[in-house]
Amino acid sequence: MIPRAWAGALDAMCDGLRYQSRFSTVPTANALAVFDDAGSKSWPADNAPTSFTVAARDAGIAVLHAPNRVTIVPPPA
Secondary structure, eight states: OHHHHHHHHHHHHOSEEEEOOTTOSSSSOOEEEEOOOSSOOOOOOOSSOOOHHHHHHHTTOOOOOOOSOOOOOOOOO
């Protein structure tokens, strides 16, 4: 269980870390791992939550709109 050993070692050193996710298209840290005791948490309710788009932009993550039209080009024969 190497991942658990890594998580335990990192938990002893810090509360979390930023890293580049496996399927990222950019060479920058775009994911966050937080270390804590296992199990569910009783987080306080947020009566005015921030939307994902706003939170992502505030964190410096570019949010692109889905295209409304796509042209499919067949590969060459």
